[in-house]
Amino acid sequence: MxxxxxxxxxxxxxxxxxxxxxxxxxxxxxxxxxxxxxxxxxxxxxxxxxxKDVASWNDMINGYALNGDVSAALDLFLAMLREVKPDEVTILAVLSACNHIAV
Structure with a gap:
């Protein structure tokens, strides 16, 4: 207890x-x-x-990407664009998410 x-x-x-x-x-x-x-x-x-720092946004986007939740990753990326400037790691996380899109 x-x-x-x-x-x-x-x-x-x-x-x-x-x-x-x-x-x-x-x-x-x-x-x-x-x-x-x-x-x-x-x-x-x-x-x-x-x-709202870039690293935090990147972690969340990458987390969604790694778990195959493309919609959540891209939605979060769009929200991020309204508040902070993405960096190279952000772009990699978004590309990783897009890699999980089923065709």
Missing amino acids: TEVKDGVIYYVMKDGYVKSGDMTSSRRLFNEMRFRTVVTWTIIIHGYCNN
Whole structure:
């Protein structure tokens, strides 16, 4: 039962750090967690995307591409264009997504 309580505490604290924009502290807590779930991974990824830096956008686009979700990758790329300038890594991630288009 202790692990569950610890997990909930980490989850709440990590979420609070993400919401306040303190990704350094959030990532530190994430790295300390013994057990990571889909929820904890989602929070950390969402936090990085909310910071709107190019690397965060690239990670998300590439993640969708690697999992074959072409529509989500391209939709995210279009959203990115409205907020930040893509770099070379972005283009590679988009090309990777396009590589998964079924013909």
